[in-house]
Amino acid sequence: MTKIKAGAVVTGTVTTIQSGRCINVSLTKNEKGSVFVMDISDDDLFNPTDLYEEGQEVQCYVIESIPSTKHMWRLSLKSSRIEGSDEPVQAEIRRIEDLVKGSIMKGFVKHLSDLNIVVWVGYNIWGHISRRTVEVEDEDVLEEVFFPGKMISVRVLKPLPEKGIVKLKLDDAFDTRITTQKQKREAQKEEKLLSNGNHSAPVAKEPKKIAHSLTVNEAFSWDTTFRLPKRKSDDMEDDDEEDDESSTQVSKRKKSRFRSVTEQLQEEKRLFE
Secondary structure, eight states, rough: OOOTTOEEEEEEEEEEEEETTTEEEEEESOOOOEEEEGGGSOOOSOOOGGGOOOEEEEEEEEEOOOOTTTTTEEOOOOOHHHHTOSSOOOOOOOOOGGGTTTEEEEEEEEESSSSSEEEEEEEEEEEEEEEEGOSSSOHHHHHHOOOOOOEEEEEEEEETTTTEEEEEEEEETTTOEEEEEOHHHHHHHHHHHHHHOOOSSSSOOOOOOOOOOOOOOTTTOOOTTTTOOOOOHHHHHHHHHHHHHHHHHHHHHHHHHHHHHHHHHHHHHHHHO
């Protein structure tokens, strides 16, 4: 059995998980340990505590004993620790004085206060991100986005050893246009529609074309004497034609009478001569 001491690699069993905070591990009957969120993985993971489950057997690197609790150890699940890498992915921050202004590192959200987002940057080392520096349309979404255990990239603004904290800001590479998961899905859906063309709008259907046809029985024959009934307008046209004929006849009679009278006057004139 491997003796439990700082620097040893031991096998343990996960007993409980405090989501976003730590994983508790049983090493022996009497010895126990905790893996805090910053010691779980070398990779940038959304919420590292979600990788494990109760009863799971794990290999752990023993970092140090926890003086405040007897038979309690601080452990790590990082591959770089277990495999003995000479160059860890991120150097461990043990003191606030070790932090350099302008340096970029990863941190893990602890909780939100009225004024700040409280972030772990090292074991028992806290940082504060002012909520006023986070650009967001609705303050209510901050609690949904910055949940305990979420990994974020931060930049050191000012270490404050006398207060036991460090002032931070979100790294410029981090998208400050904060969105919830639901808003992100909706935005991606809208972006996809815009890139591919919106085919969701209803398309008006063309009216169905009907081919008109007439089927005639072989015994059928057209009635040549058939006439459509007269319309009122037809009667009016007929009346106009009759009026025209009557007017022509009257005019002819008038002309005939005029010629007769003229001839009679000319004959009388010759007699007097």
